[in-house]
Amino acid sequence: NMDVPIALAILLAAATSLYETFAARGAHTWFDAALSLTFFLLVGRYLEHRARATARSAAAELTALELPRATRLTATGRETVDVAMLMPDDRIALAAGARAPVDGIAETAAMVDRSALTGEADPVALAAGDLVCAGEVILGAPLTLRATHRAEDSTLRRLAALVEVAETGKHRYSGIADRAARLYAPMVHGLAAVAFAVWWALTGDLHHAIAVATATLIITCPCALALAIPAVTAAMTGRLFRAGVLLKSPTALERLADIDTVVFDKTGTLTEGAAVLPALDPDAASVALSLAQASNHPASRALAASLAGQAPAELRDVVEVAGQGLTALWNGVPVGLVRGKDGPELHLPDRCIPLPLTETPRPGTAALIAALRAGGWQVAMVTGDTSTRASALAAKLGIDQIHAGVLPHEKVDLVRGMTEQGRRVLMVGDGLNDTAALAAAHASLAPGSALDAARVASDGVILGGTLGTVAQTLRLARRARSRIKQNLALAVAYNCVAIPVAVMGFATPLMAAAVMSSSSILVVLNALRR
Known part of the structure; x- marks a missing residue:
């Protein structure tokens, strides 16, 4: 890997300098080159560490929010207990x-x-x-x-675990850089060996031939190549987390930079819902509450909130079908909370009670859609809801592409169809019926309030209550790609100039150490800049 040429260069410079010292030729020692190379290399590594620590500190900050003890209320009064015992x-x-x-x-x-x-x-x-x-x-x-x-199952603990995944994952670009370094190192070794042989043959000066070979090893060390990409990835991932977006896939940043189309789920993602309840008898209210509590669908959550204070009924054999609703047995009789034309419907024996929902857009959603369209991204909305309700919301938000009445498997087909047309789709959804589409999209994001399945399937989690950070995420991803290209260009340009200088004997080992390390520092500073 990239450390092999630099290790050989330091060892060669130090060993040759020791030989020169004991041979009383102190004027030709290169201890300064070995020490300066190590110093500059450590400066570059320290800057890379700082870039990575920006993202790593997020997990530490979340862990610091956990408390060791709490005050628990019991029948006999208050007691202080370990949080793990709650x-x-x-x-x-x-x-x-x-x-x-x-x-x-x-x-x-x-x-x-x-x-x-x-x-x-x-x-x-x-x-x-x-x-x-x-x-x-x-x-x-x-x-x-x-x-x-329990504390181990808390939202904070799950968030910290997601941060650790994001921090320890390696970006695919890093793999490309590592593979390039593995190809590059043997080339450098061969080049240094050829330079040594040619200069020794031409001049007969072993000391000068070793100096040229050592300078070649040092100046062509692929440190800049290896630092160019992970430094950008770490810096941008940390910046996005501070902005409220946690990227948990190691290749998310690269894929987000390719996005040209953003597809939003409607209910629970673009909107916040509340149930409008008719007068319900006690049995209907208790059955509706019990069914609603069995699901994390936004409509179910809104219904459960509206029925707070009721006593839930005892149900058996509760089954949820994504995009359709829930069924169960109540006192041996089938009951259900299913999707209707205008919202949820409660099915009881010989009765169908509509429980319509009123929807309001999440704060900042209209501004987000405008920002995406201004930035050149296409925006579409997909929903299992009716065309009438979907069109009304789309008109309010400024969305032209509407796909209504779509079942979960049809959402996947929609995303795949867009992909086959050459579009790079970002799917943003929160429900069980969005999970397959989130996994099928080129990249995907889920709100922090989404179901666990949706958060697991997505490449990132939007931590705040608004979607405004989606546009910022896409902009920063494109900026990261631009920085990576800049850094790779810097590394290539440096080598195009440095290799001939070293092979032709114009660079001393000390000069080579300073120039090589400076190029590494330059690419890291470029990654860290705003």
Whole structure:
């Protein structure tokens, strides 16, 4: 690999200098070259480390948000316990300014600071029954939290795990650079050997021939090539995380730079929904709540929020079909919460009760669509909803391409069809019915509120509550590709000039060390600049 030529050069310079010292020829020693080469090389490696640490620190910051102890409320009073001992349904007392130790449900209205997790600058108002995630800070007044997950299953812990995946993954460009270095190193060794043989044969001066060979090894070391790409990737990944987008695929940045078409799922991605409920009898309300609680679909979440305070019915054999709804048995009778023309429908014995949804766009969505179109990206919306509802939302947001009434497998076909037309598709979705399309797209993003399956299938997670960072992500990905090309061009140009200079004997080992290391530092600084 790239370390072989440089190791040989340092050893050769040091060994030759030791020989010259003991042979009383101190004027021709190259200790300064060996030491200067090592120094400049370490400077370049330190800058690369700083670039990578920018992204690596994200996991450390998330881990620092975890608390070691919490105050648990019991029948006999308060007790301080290790956070690892907290179990679902435990009640936890949080003072104003305290950080939530686990995910849980707020028992009263509250204000929370989510900036550490999502980057949202403004406090968020929560109602009783709303979710509080581990790491969020309680503002204004004390709050009692009812735990829903253990600490090891918290949103914070899952986010930290995703960060570790993003930080440890290697970009595909790095693999190309490594393969190029493996081809490059034998060429450098051969070139140095030829230079040594030719100069020794022409001059008969062994000392000068060794000097030329050593300078050739040093000046042609492929450090700049090896640093050019990972430094850019690490710097941009860290910058995107601070902006609110976590890239968890090692090749995501490269593929995002190729995107020309962005496809958005509608319900739960572009919109936030709320159920409009008719007057329900107790049985219907309890069955509807139990069915809604069994699904993480945005419509189900909205329905469950609207039925908060009801007692859920006991159901058996609950089955969810992606894009269709849920069915179950209630007292031995089939019931269902299924997709209807105007929203969810509750099916009870001999009854069909419509539960329509009202949808509002997520904050900043219209501005995002305008920014994408201004940047040259095509924008499309895909949904299983009706054409009427889809068209109304698309007109409000400024989306021209609409695909309505699309089933989950048809979403995959849509993405593949666009790909076959030569388009590079970014899929943005949050539901179970989006998972296959997320996996099939050239690149994919999922909101932080998406189902686990959607987050796993996607290349990145949007941590904040808005989609505004999608355009920024695509712009930074293109900038990263441009920086990589610049760095590769710098490395190639440097070698085109440096190799003839070294082989012709015009560069001393000290000059070679300074020039080679300077080129490595240059490409890292180019990667780090704004």
